[in-house]
Amino acid sequence: MNDWIGLKTAGATLNLPITSLYTVSLLVSSLAPLARASGSGAAVRRNFPAGQGTGCFPMLRHGVTMSQGLFGTAFFTLTGMHELHGVGPVQPAALRRSVAVGSGGSPWAVGDHSLASWQSDTILDEMMVYDLNSNPLNNNDWAFALTECFHITAFALSIGTIMLVDFRLLGLGLKHESARKLLKDTGLWTLAGLVIVITSGLVIFSSDPIHYLYNEAFRWKITALVVGIIYNYTIHRKVAMSNFSPGVGALTGLVSVLIWVSVLFGGLWIAFV
Amino acid sequence: MILSFALWIQATGFFTWLRGSGYAYPIILSLHMVTLTAFGAMILMTDLRLLGLAMRTRPVADVLDQLRVTKRCGLALMVTFGVLLAGCKAEEYYYNIFFRLKMTTLGLLIIHSLTFRRSVYRRAALMDETGIIPGNAKTAAVLSLALWITVACMGRGIGYIEPPLGIHAALRYLCGGAG
Incomplete structure (x- = not known):
């Protein structure tokens, strides 16, 4: 250790x-x-x-x-x-310049260029001319909805199983089991869930990259997601594996719940900003 | 009759306020998702335990017993948030095919719990004694997973249906899109 x-x-x-x-x-x-x-x-x-x-x-x-x-x-x-x-799908999405060049005015041109501070202008320009209609998610009635179904049901598998450990750290739920044991029991399911959530999330993202990149809620969500993943596999894991005192356990669990709840809120808020 | 109830409930002061509120509606929607996530994981672990895929070293009875109370609390919260959401748009949901399918699936889940309560969920101790998880317990677990996944997917589907031009939709149109 x-x-x-x-x-x-x-x-x-x-x-x-x-x-x-x-x-x-x-x-x-x-x-x-x-x-x-x-x-x-x-x-x-x-x-x-x-x-x-x-x-x-x-x-x-x-x-x-x-x-x-x-x-x-x-x-x-x-x-x-x-x-x-x-x-994955993000790359072709960002790079399919030749498809879109000459397809006329972009219906989703954006005026705010604050994003350029962390995205090079070149990449951004190329994403802006990517023809959204070439994405199956945008020209098929069911593709987007089905991808979202995978994304949402996997919340329980990924975030939900992490929350089970959080509840244990808070002294709720599966109390007879040690947090260490519970973490080992749920770890693989959590990882599988995260893979499904992130993969389906990237597919959804590809349906309209610029829209998402400029969406405040999306940026909040992704930040919280990265923080959540790192926290989960470092501090959260370290505490759950140790003989933690109730206070430390509760604090660790509470922070985790708050991070993941903010990820979920951020995701929902994308549609409301 | 259901339609007139829907019309009445969405016209009540509370739901009229909730529908038009800037933040309350998305907050409740988010909380509905949070409870779905937490509650979903509990159902998932229970079903996976019955299928012998997760927490295999723990007795079945122990997993079921420990999660019983938290699962009920989770379900109560999820249903509460769900009712708040549905009450806001009761009329358009009445016509919404995905809402109808979701309610039907929830109905099937009630039948599921009534069917398997005695034969499976109350017999966990026996499964631990014999070390065998009977076929009907596995059937119950698979059905539970399938039905809950359907509920979640139908729930998402609700948002894809354009509301019909009923009273509520017309009002919203006239009022300039509040809510």
Whole structure:
């Protein structure tokens, strides 16, 4: 437990030259939007999962997992997000410039450019000309609704199972079971739920990226989600696994409930702002 | 008769206020989702335990007993928020196919609980003694999961139906879209 951040394990496990090479490739892959013009973007996208896989598997084999500590959590959250971004629907959505160019005035042009502070103008411009009608979610009667159904029912699987542990930390619900045991029993379901929620969420996001990026509630929700995931796999997990005092347990559980409730509120509020 | 009740309840002072309130309505909707999440997880863990997929080292009776009270509280809160939401738009929901399907599914869930209460949920101790989860318990768990997922999906479906031009919808149109 001395190494709960996990840097020691990671330092002993990582192959530094190879990792450096991947890091450089990763940064170079940010130039993919430019490379796409010369036709090499697809190659980058094709080879990308393989490269990331060879990075992840040795870590998993040596016991560096998402729940192993701060390092593991940060590593797998970020690479997971990056992986989804690389092969998932967001990427083509952001880059399908050629489809939309020449399709006339965008019906969803936005005037507020405050977002540009953290998104490069180039990417933003490309997203703004992405033709929304090319997304199955927008030209099929059922696709969007069905995706939302997956998203919503998986709340119980992801956030709900985390809340069961929170309630236990608060001294409610499954009291006969230790928080440590409950965490182990629910952990895999939570992870499965988070994967479903995030994947379906990214699909929903792709239906209108700019609309969501400019939506205050959406930005609040995503911030709370990232905070929630990191909190869940670090402090929350560390406390649940320890012999916590009732006060510490209650505080940890309460903070967790508040974070996840704010994620849910943020999600609902997207439709009301 | 149901329609006249719907018309009456949405016209009451409280629901008229709630419908037009800027924040109260989305807050209640969010709380409905929060309780769905927490309550849903409890149902999920109960059903998964009966299916032998989760918390296998814990006795079935222990899981059921410990969650009984919190589940009832969760259900009561969820239903309360649901009634508040439905009361606001009772008339348009009366015509809403997804609302009707959701209420039907909830009706099936009542039948489900009446059917399996004795044969499954009160016999958890016996399952622990014999170490066998009988077929009807697994059937009950699968049906419960399927019905609750249907309720959640139908609930989302409600929002996709354009309201008919009934009194409420017409009023909303005339008043410039409040609520």
